[in-house]
Amino acid sequence: MRNLPLRTITPALLAVLAVLACSSAGQRPVNASPTPASAPATTAPASGSSPASGYPAATPATPSSAAVEQGEVAAIARAKADSLRHPYTPADINFMTHMIGHHAQAIVMARWAPTHGASASLQTLAGRIINAQQDEINIMQTWLRDRQLPVPEAKPMGMSMTMNGMQHEMLMPGMLTDQQMKELDQARGPDFDRLFLKYMIQHHSGALTMVKDLFSSYGAGLDDTVFKFASDVNVDQTTEIARMQKMLASLVLGIPSQ
Numbered sequence: 001m002r003n004l005p006l007r008t009i010t011p012a013l014l015a016v017l018a019v020l021a022c023s024s025a026g027q028r029p030v031n032a033s034p035t036p037a038s039a040p041a042t043t044a045p046a047s048g049s050s051p052a053s054g055y056p057a058a059t060p061a062t063p064s065s066a067a068v069e070q071g072e073v074a075a076i077a078r079a080k081a082d083s084l085r086h087p088y089t090p091a092d093i094n095f096m097t098h099m100i101g102h103h104a105q106a107i108v109m110a111r112w113a114p115t116h117g118a119s120a121s122l123q124t125l126a127g128r129i130i131n132a133q134q135d136e137i138n139i140m141q142t143w144l145r146d147r148q149l150p151v152p153e154a155k156p157m158g159m160s161m162t163m164n165g166m167q168h169e170m171l172m173p174g175m176l177t178d179q180q181m182k183e184l185d186q187a188r189g190p191d192f193d194r195l196f197l198k199y200m201i202q203h204h205s206g207a208l209t210m211v212k213d214l215f216s217s218y219g220a221g222l223d224d225t226v227f228k229f230a231s232d233v234n235v236d237q238t239t240e241i242a243r244m245q246k247m248l249a250s251l252v253l254g255i256p257s258q
Contacts, residue, residue, distance in 0.1 A: 091220035093149060096140045097144065099140060101156055101175075102207060104157070109199065110129045112192070122247070125247070126196075137154050201245065208241075211234045214230055
């Protein structure tokens with residue numbers, strides 16, 4: 001074979017190499033395409049995460065259930081401590097203390113109804129008074145006891161006062177005197193009904209005066225128990241006064257009660 005000059009071979013060789021390079025580029029395998037090493041596997045964003053970043057969205061920290069329970073227990077303890085120290089006043093103490101004796105006298109009066117020939121309607125009223133005021137005496141005694149205050153017995157008594165070095169007992173508003181109690185105890189039948197209604201209206205009206213005095217005292221009546229109890233006394237005994245006035249009118253004047 002005859003040798004070709006070098007300058008003739010070089011252009012031809014370059015042309016062949018160029019064709020081979022283009023052919024190799026067009027036949028690159030599909031699975032050889034580069035995959036960025038840092039790209040994460042495609043997954044659905046977790047609940048509460050940001051779709052754009054894949055990281056959890058910023059949300060306020062939620063305290064654990066144990067922490068919540070501890071907080072509630074502490075709050076209850078603080079509330080109980082506050083209720084024992086504040087906001088009851090001397091007026092609250094006097095009201096809860098003296099209303100016990102006031103209620104006790106009403107119960108004594110009402111218990112005479114079955115043994116003194118009272119009418120059926122009056123005995124029903126008397127039974128209602130006994131049940132309600134016994135429950136309220138328990139409320140007042142518990143309130144005083146929880147605050148480590150003196151707890152009087154449920155006996156008809158007034159307010160003890162010292163004047164000129166001597167101890168005196170002053171009746172609370174509406175309470176019957178010894179003479180009035182004797183008069184009621186001696187009555188029978190319709191006379192008992194009449195006196196009972198007359199004196200129990202007087203007695204209930206005195207309780208309303210005590211409630212009014214409580215709420216007119218600065219800072220008094222703010223304790224939850226005292227406020228609810230005094231409000232109930234005001235409503236219940238106002239209602240009973242109206243009922244007894246109708247019963248008394250029916251008895252004395254012969255006006256039918258509704």
